[in-house]
Amino acid sequence: MTDQTQQFASDNYSGICPEAWAAMAEANQGHDRAYGDDQWTARAADHFRKLFETDCEVFFAFNGTAANSLALAALCQSYHSVICSETAHVETDECGAPEFFSNGSKLLVASSESGKMTPQSIREVALKRQDIHYPKPRVVTLTQATEVGTVYTPEEIRAISDTCHELGLNLHMDGARFSNACAFLGCSPAELTWKAGVDVLCFGGTKNGMAVGEAILFFNKDLAEDFDYRCKQAGQLASKMRYLSAPWVGILQNDAWLHYAQHANSCARLLAELVSDVPGVSLMFPVQANGVFLQMSEPALETLRNKGWRFYTFIGAGGARFMCSWDTDKERVRQLAADIRSAMGTAV
Numbered sequence: 001m002t003d004q005t006q007q008f009a010s011d012n013y014s015g016i017c018p019e020a021w022a023a024m025a026e027a028n029q030g031h032d033r034a035y036g037d038d039q040w041t042a043r044a045a046d047h048f049r050k051l052f053e054t055d056c057e058v059f060f061a062f063n064g065t066a067a068n069s070l071a072l073a074a075l076c077q078s079y080h081s082v083i084c085s086e087t088a089h090v091e092t093d094e095c096g097a098p099e100f101f102s103n104g105s106k107l108l109v110a111s112s113e114s115g116k117m118t119p120q121s122i123r124e125v126a127l128k129r130q131d132i133h134y135p136k137p138r139v140v141t142l143t144q145a146t147e148v149g150t151v152y153t154p155e156e157i158r159a160i161s162d163t164c165h166e167l168g169l170n171l172h173m174d175g176a177r178f179s180n181a182c183a184f185l186g187c188s189p190a191e192l193t194w195k196a197g198v199d200v201l202c203f204g205g206t207k208n209g210m211a212v213g214e215a216i217l218f219f220n221k222d223l224a225e226d227f228d229y230r231c232k233q234a235g236q237l238a239s240k241m242r243y244l245s246a247p248w249v250g251i252l253q254n255d256a257w258l259h260y261a262q263h264a265n266s267c268a269r270l271l272a273e274l275v276s277d278v279p280g281v282s283l284m285f286p287v288q289a290n291g292v293f294l295q296m297s298e299p300a301l302e303t304l305r306n307k308g309w310r311f312y313t314f315i316g317a318g319g320a321r322f323m324c325s326w327d328t329d330k331e332r333v334r335q336l337a338a339d340i341r342s343a344m345g346t347a348v
Contacts, residue, residue: 006332009310014325017209023250027242040242047252053190057224059216060244061236065094067202067214073102080138085112087147106135115146119163141172149291151181161197176204179261180289194219209326213244260326264290267324274337292322303343
């Protein structure tokens with residue numbers, strides 16, 4: 001029997017927000033043109049251009065792995081390389097897809113501080129070797145918010161983009177939780193992307209209340225040449241595209257995307273606050289987006305599992321990740337915090 005209680009293992013566990021669901025239902029009335037020539041896809045693209053205050057090229061993909069991989073492939077030749085953090089999703093969780101879709105562009109790992117690369121760490125990798133026997137660095141990819149829940153400020157992004165331009169590199173942003181970064185910083189989407197020097201953004205919808213769907217935004221429109229063909233070849237051109245694009249209209253038109261991100265972030269802060277005085281529990285990283293990373297004892301983690309809680313523990317011994325979602329119930333957060341407190345008190 002399926003357990004439908006709210007969990008904190010991933011924001012992918014959550015369902016579809018009302019705005020996205022209503023837009024899909026509205027798009028389901030009658031017939032519309034296929035392969036992205038429909039009114040919903042045009043409306044969604046226009047909403048993105050308005051939100052980002054610029055005339056960007058907009059494409060839609062089913063999931064984040066495809067969005068990231070195809071975007072990076074558009075920026076690279078097979079003999080190029082992509083500089084990323086050692087914790088980046090493209091490095092650890094995409095099954096070699098960036099290399100596959102680029103026909104071999106190599107990922108080069110840079111060191112990070114609390115999940116964030118720095119101009120210096122990027123420079124070290126980019127300039128490590130410049131001979132013809134080594135894949136030529138061509139792109140830097142940032143994750144916003146990072147895989148450990150930290151957020152790049154506009155100033156940090158600008159410093160990285162300046163380094164990229166100096167070294168002849170393009171700048172890509174994996175924005176699976178871009179909404180949460182905007183909510184935390186109180187910055188406009190434009191301030192966190194093209195105004196800070198980002199060339200391409202993959203804007204995550206799945207983790208922000210949609211069933212499926214990510215948007216790829218090319219602020220440097222020259223880089224989008226033939227990207228529609230790349231999407232088609234990769235199986236990412238939806239025949240009934242309106243069902244990918246309509247939910248974006250639903251969550252963008254009245255800023256539901258930002259409201260839900262603010263809610264998820266506030267739930268994460270609440271959890272961190274409620275366990276801040278529990279002996280033996282410590283924050284592994286600052287709580288800036290919708291994730292809380294806690295260092296706890298292994299017996300306590302096992303106690304939580306036995307109580308039915310689900311969470312990820314892929315960060316080393318005693319490290320646990322708790323993710324909040326667009327629909328997280330704050331009472332459920334309080335229940336989790338109470339069980340963490342109890343588990344730490346009884347674990348031996």
